[in-house]
Amino acid sequence: xxxxLALLLCIALPxxxxxxxxxxxxxxxxxxxxxxxxxxxxxxxxxxxxGKPVLVIHEEQSRWIAVVGLPLTLKPGPQQISSQGRQxxxxxxxxxxxxxxxxLKNPQMVNPDNSNLKRIERELAEQTLAYxxxxxxxxxxxxxxxxxxxxLSSRFGLRRFFNGEERNPHSGxxxxxPAGTPIKAPAAGKVILxxxxxxxxxxxxxxxxxxxxxxxxxxxxxxxxxxxxLARGAVLGRVGATGRATGPHMHWxxxxxxxxxxxxxxxxxxxx
Numbered sequence: 001x002x003x004x005l006a007l008l009l010c011i012a013l014p015x016x017x018x019x020x021x022x023x024x025x026x027x028x029x030x031x032x033x034x035x036x037x038x039x040x041x042x043x044x045x046x047x048x049x050x051g052k053p054v055l056v057i058h059e060e061q062s063r064w065i066a067v068v069g070l071p072l073t074l075k076p077g078p079q080q081i082s083s084q085g086r087q088x089x090x091x092x093x094x095x096x097x098x099x100x101x102x103x104l105k106n107p108q109m110v111n112p113d114n115s116n117l118k119r120i121e122r123e124l125a126e127q128t129l130a131y132x133x134x135x136x137x138x139x140x141x142x143x144x145x146x147x148x149x150x151x152l153s154s155r156f157g158l159r160r161f162f163n164g165e166e167r168n169p170h171s172g173x174x175x176x177x178p179a180g181t182p183i184k185a186p187a188a189g190k191v192i193l194x195x196x197x198x199x200x201x202x203x204x205x206x207x208x209x210x211x212x213x214x215x216x217x218x219x220x221x222x223x224x225x226x227x228x229x230l231a232r233g234a235v236l237g238r239v240g241a242t243g244r245a246t247g248p249h250m251h252w253x254x255x256x257x258x259x260x261x262x263x264x265x266x267x268x269x270x271x272x
Contacts, residue, residue, distance in 0.1 A: 019059040021067075021142055027270050029095035031072040031157045031262050036081055036088050038064040047083040052257045053134050054081065055210040057142070067142070069211075069256025072097075072157060072169055095272070097157035097169065102246060109199070109244045116198060123197045130193040130205045130213070131255050137209035140232055144186035144266040147216065148239065148250045150177035155271070156262040171260040172215070172253035179220055179248035181239040186214060186252075186266070191228045191236070200251075201242025206230060215253035218245045 018026070021035070028034035038045050040062040047054050047066040055067040066081055066088075076094040080087045112120060154174035185206055192213075193205035200217035204224060207213050220240025230236060241248045254263040264270045 019063070019065075021057070021059050022065060024143060024268065025067060025265055027262075027265055027272070028070060028090060029093045029272075030070055030074045030076070031095065031097070031260070032070050032270075033256065033261055033265055034068040034070055034079070034090045034092070036066040036068060036083075036090050038066055038083055038088070040064070045084045047081050047088075049079075049081045049257055052132075053211060054257045055139070055212055057138060057210075067212075067256065069259030069261045071259040072171075095157070097159060098155075099159045099161065102161065112198070120198050123195070123199075126195070127193065127197070127200075127203075127205075127215075130215075131260075132258050133192055133207050133213065134211045134257075135190070135207055135209055139208040139210065139212050140188035142187075142212075142266065143268070144254075144263070145184065145233065146175075146267055147183045147186050147214075147252050148175050148177045148181050150175045150181070150250070152176070152264075152269070153249055156264060172251050173263045175250040175252070177239050177248070177250055179238070179240055181250065182235045183216055183219070183237050183239060183250055185230045185232060185234045185236055187212075188232045189214070189230055191224045191226055191230065194222055194224065194226050197243060199244045201245065202237065202240065203243075204236050206236070211255070211257045213253075213255040215255070217251050217253075218242050218249065220248070 025033045026035040044056050049068045059065045076092050080089045153176035158170040187208045189206040189208040192207045196202050202219035202222050203217040205215050219237040221238040224236045239250045
């Protein structure tokens with residue numbers, strides 16, 4: 001009987017070996033997150049994916065994990081990260097994303113003229129640099145708070161058609177909340193970009209540490225300044241409908257190693 005019990009415990013161990021963060025975050029699909037076990041080490045090992053540094057965090061005892069953002073454009077199949085001279089393999093599954101069709105009254109928001117295109121190019125370059133930031137600090141928390149209390153109105157990854165023309169997929173989560181609703185930082189961080197953009201309207205970027213970045217846009221009001229350190233739960237702005245928006249809502253992006261990933265993963269609301 002004791003031998004049988006010992007065998008059962010050994011069989012059960014692998015299913016229980018994953019720590020809480022791995023169970024919460026590991027959804028390795030395009031637009032998702034892969035958690036890769038880096039093993040034990042006295043200090044944090046470094047790791048990279050597709051040539052970009054990735055978030056490494058201590059999970060339990062002396063074990064470290066890499067939390068890897070997977071771009072929506074990534075093909076399903078085998079992938080690997082590099083860490084301390086090793087190549088560590090993981091597998092990316094598939095995921096279907098639905099379509100979303102939106103009608104806009106302003107045709108410039110679908111097919112901008114040359115002057116607006118020049119503005120959009122400048123703004124894209126500025127935001128791309130912000131997404132590529134990689135600071136040394138460890139995020140205060142990876143199980144994030146919802147920035148607002150309200151129902152989800154548009155999920156991440158939707159194939160988007162504006163006035164019948166396909167554009168980039170939806171890169172964040174939308175929450176259906178009234179204009180003026182306070183938006184709170186889902187984790188502590190530093191404000192690394194504040195501006196008004198053609199498509200995004202009033203926008204705030206927060207660096208939570210190690211390439212883990214939140215972006216909030218379409219704000220009616222911005223309540224922070226560039227370089228400000230925010231505590232978890234601090235108000236950063238108010239919900240609005242600036243930029244390319246059909247009405248007030250809160251749009252929230254999450255980026256890891258310069259890959260936009262599904263914020264629902266970090267609030268326990270991911271749908272396979």
